[in-house]
Amino acid sequence: xxxxxxxxxxxxxxxxxxxxxxxxxxxxxxxxxxxxxxxxxxxxxxxxxxxxxxxxxxxxxxxxxxxxxxxxxxxxxxxxxxxxxxxxxxxxxxxxxxxxxxxxxxxxxxxxxxxxxxxxxxx
Amino acid sequence: xxxxxxxxxxxxxxxxxxxxxxxxxxxxxxxxxxxxxxxxxxxxxxxxxxxxxxxxxxxxxxxxxxxxxxxxxxxxxxxxxxxxxxxxxxxxxxxxxxxxxxxxxxxxxxxxxxxxxxxxxxxxxxxxxxxxxxxxxxxxxxxxxxxxxxxxxxxxxxxxxxxxxxxxxxxxxxxxxxxxxxxxxxxxxxxxxxxxxxxxxxxxxxxxxxxxxxxxxxxxxxxxxxxxxxxxxxxxxxxxxxxxxxxxxxxxxxxxxxxxxxxxxxxxxxxxxxxxxxxxxxxxxxxxxxxxxxxxxxxxxxxxxxxxxxxxxxxxxxxxxxxxxxxxxxxxxxxxxxxxxxxxxxxxxxxxxxxxxxxxxxxxxxxxxxxxxxxxxxxxxxxxxxxxxxxxxxxxxxxxxxxxxxxxxxxxxxxxxxxxxxxxxxxxxxxxxxxxxxxxxxx
Numbered sequence: 017x018x019x020x021x022x023x024x025x026x027x028x029x030x031x032x033x034x035x036x037x038x039x040x041x042x043x044x045x046x047x048x049x050x051x052x053x054x055x056x057x058x059x060x061x062x063x064x065x066x067x068x069x070x071x072x073x074x075x076x077x078x079x080x081x082x083x084x085x086x087x088x089x090x091x092x093x094x095x096x097x098x099x100x101x102x103x104x105x106x107x108x109x110x111x112x113x114x115x116x117x118x119x120x121x122x123x124x125x126x127x128x129x130x131x132x133x134x135x136x137x138x139x
Numbered sequence: 140x141x142x143x144x145x146x147x148x149x150x151x152x153x154x155x156x157x158x159x160x161x162x163x164x165x166x167x168x169x170x171x172x173x174x175x176x177x178x179x180x181x182x183x184x185x186x187x188x189x190x191x192x193x194x195x196x197x198x199x200x201x202x203x204x205x206x207x208x209x210x211x212x213x214x215x216x217x218x219x220x221x222x223x224x225x226x227x228x229x230x231x232x233x234x235x236x237x238x239x240x241x242x243x244x245x246x247x248x249x250x251x252x253x254x255x256x257x258x259x260x261x262x263x264x265x266x267x268x269x270x271x272x273x274x275x276x277x278x279x280x281x282x283x284x285x286x287x288x289x290x291x292x293x294x295x296x297x298x299x300x301x302x303x304x305x306x307x308x309x310x311x312x313x314x315x316x317x318x319x320x321x322x323x324x325x326x327x328x329x330x331x332x333x334x335x336x337x338x339x340x341x342x343x344x345x346x347x348x349x350x351x352x353x354x355x356x357x358x359x360x361x362x363x364x365x366x367x368x369x370x371x372x373x374x375x376x377x378x379x380x381x382x383x384x385x386x387x388x389x390x391x392x393x394x395x396x397x398x399x400x401x402x403x404x405x406x407x408x409x410x411x412x413x414x415x416x417x418x419x420x421x422x423x424x425x426x427x428x429x430x431x432x433x434x435x436x437x438x439x440x441x442x443x444x445x446x447x448x449x450x451x452x453x454x455x456x457x458x459x460x461x462x463x464x465x466x467x468x469x470x471x472x473x474x475x476x477x478x479x480x481x482x483x484x485x486x487x488x489x490x491x492x493x494x495x496x497x498x499x500x501x502x503x504x505x506x507x508x509x510x511x512x513x514x515x516x517x518x519x520x521x522x523x524x525x526x527x528x529x530x531x532x533x534x535x536x537x538x539x540x541x542x543x544x545x546x547x548x549x550x551x552x553x554x555x556x557x558x559x560x561x562x563x564x565x566x567x568x569x570x571x572x573x574x575x576x577x578x579x580x581x582x
Contacts, residue, residue, distance in 0.1 A: 052185040052198045059201075085178040086185065086198060088205030089212075089231075092304070096210040096232040120170055121208050126304035 047079035050087035071103035191450035211301025431580035489514030
C-alpha cells in the first residue's frame with residue numbers, strides 16, 4: 017500500500033485505501049476491525065467525498081474481520097446521507113462476519129449490498 | 140440450562156418463576172438480544188476520557204443506530220438547564236436546521252413528560268400540541284421517539300431516533316438496553332465536563348498570568364518612553380533657566396520669577412524620576428525568537444490542546460491542515476499566543492452550537508493560518524478599529540485581555556515582529572476570518 021495514503025484507523029489494524037474509481041463508483045477497500053474509531057473515520061472520509069461532489073460510493077468489505085454497532089450505524093447514516101444527495105452508497109463483498117451481523121439485525125433490507133465489484137458495476 | 144422435568148415434560152411449579160427485567164437482560168437467550176447487550180458493553184468501552192462532547196455524540200449515536208437498526212439519530216444538550224434552548228450537537232439522517240428547530244419546539248412538551256418519569260416519548264404522543272410548522276419538521280425528519288439524558292438530579296439533554304429500518308417497532312428489550320446506554324452516555328458527559336472544566340480553568344489561569352506579565356511589560360515600556368520624553372525638555376529648561384539666573388541680577392523681580400521657575404522645573408524632574416523608580420528600570424522591547432518551525436505540527440498540537448476546552452463551551456473546534464506545508468520562520472510561543480487570542484475571541488463572539496475552524500494552508504512565500512467562525516460577523520465600518528488599542532467593537536463583552544482591548548493590537552504587533560501579518564475579513568450574518576500569515580523559512 018502507498019505509504020502516503022490517508023489512513024482510516026481501527027484499534028488494531030489501521031488499513032484503508034485511497035478511493036479507487038470503478039465505473040461511476042468510488043470504492044474504498046477496508047480491512048481489519050471496523051470499531052468505533054474506524055467507523056468515525058470512514059464516515060468523515062465518505063462525507064468528504066460527497067461534499068467534493070462524488071455521488072456514488074462503495075465500501076469493499078471482504079477483508080473486514082469485525083464490525084461493531086458503530087460500524088453498522090455508519091453504514092446506515094451514509095446510506096441515508098447519499099440517498100438525500102441523490103446518490104447511492106453500497107457495501108460490496110462483505111466478509112462472512114459482516115454479512116452475518118447485517119442479516120441478524122435485518123439490515124440487509126435497507127443497505128445496498130453487492131456480492132462483488134462486477135455486480136456493483138452492473139447495478 | 141438444565142431443569143428437572145415431570146413426565147409430561149413440563150417444569151415443576153417451583154422452577155417456573157417469573158424473571159425480572161434485569162434477569163431477562165442478562166439471560167437473554169436470543170442471538171439478537173445478545174448482540175444488543177454486546178453493543179451496550181462496546182459503548183461503555185468507547186466512551187473514553189479522550190473524547191470531547193462531539194466525540195461522545197458520534198460514538199453513542201452510531202452505536203444506537205447500528206444496534207437498533209435506524210438511519211436517524213439526533214443528540215441535543217441543555218448546558219444551562221431549561222434557561223436556554225437545547226443546543227444541537229449532532230444529527231444523522233436529519234438536516235441540522237430541522238433538528239435544531241425540533242429541539243427548540245419540542246423541549247417544553249417533552250420536559251413535562253420526562254419529569255413524569257417517562258423515559259421514551261413517541262413523537263405521535265406530542266404531535267397534537269405542536270404547531271403546524273413543527274409537526275411538518277417532525278414529519279420531514281422521520282424522527283420517531285425522544286428519550287432524556289439524565290444525570291443525577293438534572294436533565295442534561297435528549298436523544299431522538301428514527302424508525303427502525305423496514306418499519307418494525309422497537310421491542311421492549313431493545314428499549315431497555317437503549318435507556319441503559321443513555322445513562323452511560325449521560326454519566327460520561329458529566330464526568331468529561333467536570334474534568335475539562337478543571338483543565339480549562341487551569342489553562343485560563345496560566346494564560347491570565349502570561350497576559351498580566353505582558354501588560355506589565357507594556358506598562359513598563361510606556362513609562363520608560365514617558366520618562367525619556369519628559370526628561371529631555373526638562374533638561375533643556377533647567378539649563379536655560381540656570382543660565383538666565385547667572386545673568387539676571389540678584390534681588391530683582393526677574394531673578395525671583397526665575398527662581399520660582401527653577402524650583403518648579405526641579406519639582407517636575409523629581410516627579411519624573413519618582414515615576415521611573417516606581418515602574419522599575421526594565422527596558423524590554425517586544426521580543427521574538429525566530430526559528431524554522433514545522434507550522435503544521437504546531438497548529439496540530441495547538442488544536443489538540445484547545446479542542447476539548449472549546450467543546451466545553453459547546454462550540455466545535457475543527458482542524459484542516461494542508462499536507463506538506465513548508466517550514467516557516469516564527470516564534471512558536473508567539474504564534475501560540477496569537478492563536479489563543481483569535482480562538483478565544485471566536486468562542487466569545489459566537490453562539491453555542493457553532494464551529495470555529497483552524498485552517499493552515501500554503502500561500503506564495505509562506506503559510507496562512509485562518510481562524511474562521513460562523514458567528515454574526517462584524518460590520519465593515521468597525522473592522523479597522525479591531526486593531527486599535529483600548530477600542531472594543533462590542534463593549535458589552537470582555538476581550539481576551541480582560542476588557543482592555545489589547546488582545547488583537549498585541550497579536551498584530553507580534554505578527555509583524557515575526558515579519559508576518561494579521562488581517563481580518565468579515566461578513567455580517569455569515570462569520571469572521573482572521574488570517575495570520577507567516578513567511579517561509581529560508582532553506
